[in-house]
Amino acid sequence: MKKATKILSIILAILMVIFIIPITASATTYSGACGENVIWIYDDTTCTLTISGTGDMYDYKSTNRPWEIYKNKIKSVVVNDDITKIGAYAFYRTGKVESITLPVSISELGEKAFYGCESLTSIVLPDKITLIDDWTFAYCENLTSITIPNKVTTIGDYAFSDCYNLVTVTISDSVTTIGDSAFASCESLESVIIPKGASSIAENAFSNCYSITSITVDKDNQHYSNDEHGVLFNKDKTTLVRYPIGNNKAKYTIPDSVTVIGNSAFSSCSNLTNITMPDSVKKIEEEAFISCSNLTDFKISNSVTTIGEWAFAYCDSLTSIEIPDSVAAFDVSVFRNCHNLTTVIIGKGMTTIPATTFMYCYNLTTIVISNSIMSIGSAAFDECYNLKDVYYMGTEESWKALSIGGSNDPLRMAKVHYNYHIHKYNSVVTEPTCTEKGYTAYTCECGHSYVDDYVDALGHNYKNGVCDICGVFTGFKDNHIYKDGVMQKAYQLVEVDGDIYYIGDRHEIIKGRKAYVKEDRINGVTCTDGTPITAGWYEFDENGKMVVLNGVVDNHIYKNNTMLKAYQLVEVDGDIYYIGDRHEIIKGRKAYVKEDRINGVTCTDGTPITAGWYEFDENGKMVILNGVVDNHVYKNNTMLKAYQLVEVDGDIYYIGDRHEIIKGRKAYVKEDRINGVTFADGTPISAGYYEFDSDGKLIIE
Numbered sequence: 001m002k003k004a005t006k007i008l009s010i011i012l013a014i015l016m017v018i019f020i021i022p023i024t025a026s027a028t029t030y031s032g033a034c035g036e037n038v039i040w041i042y043d044d045t046t047c048t049l050t051i052s053g054t055g056d057m058y059d060y061k062s063t064n065r066p067w068e069i070y071k072n073k074i075k076s077v078v079v080n081d082d083i084t085k086i087g088a089y090a091f092y093r094t095g096k097v098e099s100i101t102l103p104v105s106i107s108e109l110g111e112k113a114f115y116g117c118e119s120l121t122s123i124v125l126p127d128k129i130t131l132i133d134d135w136t137f138a139y140c141e142n143l144t145s146i147t148i149p150n151k152v153t154t155i156g157d158y159a160f161s162d163c164y165n166l167v168t169v170t171i172s173d174s175v176t177t178i179g180d181s182a183f184a185s186c187e188s189l190e191s192v193i194i195p196k197g198a199s200s201i202a203e204n205a206f207s208n209c210y211s212i213t214s215i216t217v218d219k220d221n222q223h224y225s226n227d228e229h230g231v232l233f234n235k236d237k238t239t240l241v242r243y244p245i246g247n248n249k250a251k252y253t254i255p256d257s258v259t260v261i262g263n264s265a266f267s268s269c270s271n272l273t274n275i276t277m278p279d280s281v282k283k284i285e286e287e288a289f290i291s292c293s294n295l296t297d298f299k300i301s302n303s304v305t306t307i308g309e310w311a312f313a314y315c316d317s318l319t320s321i322e323i324p325d326s327v328a329a330f331d332v333s334v335f336r337n338c339h340n341l342t343t344v345i346i347g348k349g350m351t352t353i354p355a356t357t358f359m360y361c362y363n364l365t366t367i368v369i370s371n372s373i374m375s376i377g378s379a380a381f382d383e384c385y386n387l388k389d390v391y392y393m394g395t396e397e398s399w400k401a402l403s404i405g406g407s408n409d410p411l412r413m414a415k416v417h418y419n420y421h422i423h424k425y426n427s428v429v430t431e432p433t434c435t436e437k438g439y440t441a442y443t444c445e446c447g448h449s450y451v452d453d454y455v456d457a458l459g460h461n462y463k464n465g466v467c468d469i470c471g472v473f474t475g476f477k478d479n480h481i482y483k484d485g486v487m488q489k490a491y492q493l494v495e496v497d498g499d500i501y502y503i504g505d506r507h508e509i510i511k512g513r514k515a516y517v518k519e520d521r522i523n524g525v526t527c528t529d530g531t532p533i534t535a536g537w538y539e540f541d542e543n544g545k546m547v548v549l550n551g552v553v554d555n556h557i558y559k560n561n562t563m564l565k566a567y568q569l570v571e572v573d574g575d576i577y578y579i580g581d582r583h584e585i586i587k588g589r590k591a592y593v594k595e596d597r598i599n600g601v602t603c604t605d606g607t608p609i610t611a612g613w614y615e616f617d618e619n620g621k622m623v624i625l626n627g628v629v630d631n632h633v634y635k636n637n638t639m640l641k642a643y644q645l646v647e648v649d650g651d652i653y654y655i656g657d658r659h660e661i662i663k664g665r666k667a668y669v670k671e672d673r674i675n676g677v678t679f680a681d682g683t684p685i686s687a688g689y690y691e692f693d694s695d696g697k698l699i700i701e
Contacts (some may be wrong), residue, residue, distance in 0.1 A: 056085035178200070341363065427442050480508060511543065
């Protein structure tokens with residue numbers, strides 16, 4: 001028996017020499033066991049770690065893996081078929097690994113298995129995996145995308161935290177739980193779709209994801225929902241879970257359905273300057289608004305009863321805050337490091353100001369403290385070295401009886417004003433009428449009152465001349481004009497529905513005749529085009545409407561009832577007319593227009609008109625020649641000279657020695673006669689013979 005045992009020992013020793021010593025002594029490869037039936041081999045030449053065998057790998061701690069001394073050399077990991085589990089910490093902080101290949105047989109990834117693989121850019125996860133364990137891919141800084149397999153039910157705490165370059169995540173419908181800080185500090189993640197199966201999402205799951213602009217929830221999800229701004233809520237929108245940090249809107253109104261602002265719900269939302277909180281909110285959880293660094297306008301609603309620790313810490317732009325009477329208690333450091341907070345009012349519901357509440361609020365100068373406060377925690381006002389005034393609602397004796405913790409020297413050094421009173425007003429609203437403003441009267445129980453919140457008068461809402469709010473009349477009645485129920489006085493112009501009327505000496509409107517309107521009776525009324533009305537005679541038609549002459553009337557030209565004088569060009573509705581010596585427009589003949597009579601008028605294309613002979617048609621409209629007319633070429637009524645190429649409406653003509661265009665023959669065009677004209681495609685024309693068709697157009701072959 002002893003001899004058999006000795007033989008067996010020798011055989012084992014030989015096997016060790018054969019299988020272990022040569023491998024570990026190799027210059028390029030190293031190996032060993034990493035599971036009951038699993039071995040590892042590291043190739044120093046290719047920097048590749050290969051895992052082979054069957055079953056599960058061992059679980060490790062952060063520094064006891066057998067390939068620990070090679071972790072900063074490994075660039076690729078290949079896990080062969082039949083391996084079922086990647087052990088805990090297996091590739092922890094293997095910082096240079098760029099690729100990891102996993103077989104379809106893998107069903108489990110251990111805790112922190114790929115933690116800190118900062119060079120890894122992508123990985124395909126096998127379909128058999130049901131759990132992404134805690135910290136599995138944390139600090140994989142260059143991982144850009146990940147797809148969660150269809151059998152995974154849980155994404156563990158911090159599973160993908162600090163994957164700074166992770167842009168896209170596809171979460172399968174099988175996922176029910178997304179753990180605490182699962183995607184925290186994934187700074188490049190732009191959007192998230194919550195699958196229909198998700199029933200538990202930790203409040204910090206997407207904290208510090210600065211690029212997320214919206215969170216979308218599958219419409220069939222029974223536990224969560226989102227609003228039109230991409231904000232994540234529970235299903236019935238009673239809890240606001242997460243506002244997307246990357247949303248660039250400056251203002252947000254919390255829906256009336258919300259009763260709880262969740263843990264870290266608005267943390268680090270630096271784009272927000274204004275948040276409106278409804279009276280439905282009863283609870284603000286810890287760190288709910290922490291680091292909302294640009295939040296300037298915020299009011300805690302009168303229904304809030306509790307506020308969690310650090311809820312408003314580092315809200316650097318807040319300058320004032322009032323804690324309403326409804327708040328019975330809040331936790332430590334609620335307003336810590338609000339560096340620009342200057343004024344605080346603490347309501348009557350609280351009995352304690354907790355420790356470090358206003359610590360490092362360097363610019364806090366004024367605080368109002370209710371006489372319900374019995375104690376002030378240590379360092380509640382530490383470093384508040386600008387605190388000058390404390391307005392205390394109780395007596396001096398009550399103040400001296402307060403329990404004030406240590407590190408509150410700024411509070412002890414401030415001036416205390418005793419028996420301070422905050423007005424609490426009841427309001428009475430007076431609604432606006434058609435002609436009178438509305439307002440609200442505020443009265444305090446102490447007797448102090450004031451009026452504010454004015455609302456503009458409604459204005460009359462006329463239907464068939466009668467206001468359906470107050471019943472007053474506007475319009476015409478018995479040849480008189482009424483405005484808001486008041487008959488308009490005599491001797492004034494009045495505008496009604498775009499028409500102008502004149503009220504005579506009996507308060508009746510003038511009809512079917514002329515009347516002289518004096519300067520002081522124009523009453524600010526203008527023509528429909530906004531031009532002023534001047535004193536003078538005006539005609540009023542059978543309905544009393546003023547007839548204001550404008551344009552061409554009876555061979556004369558009027559502007560706002562004034563006949564224009566002789567010897568001038570005038571533009572009317574895009575046409576040009578010339579007024580002759582009898583103040584009538586020239587028709588059906590030519591007339592010479594002198595330079596000083598052009599009167600600033602230009603052609604319709606804006607080109608100037610020069611002195612010269614012009615023809616006016618039978619309606620008096622100026623005829624300005626442009627283009628080809630009677631075998632000549634005109635530009636703005638000027639006949640172009642001989643020996644030049646001319647482009648007209650995309651066609652090219654050549655003007656001969658008699659100022660007429662060449663037709664139906666060839667002509668030689670010299671270099672100095674091309675005149676800058678080019679072909680339609682922009683290519684230049686060179687000197688030479690060219691043929692012109694029967695209309696005079698250059699034939700281009």
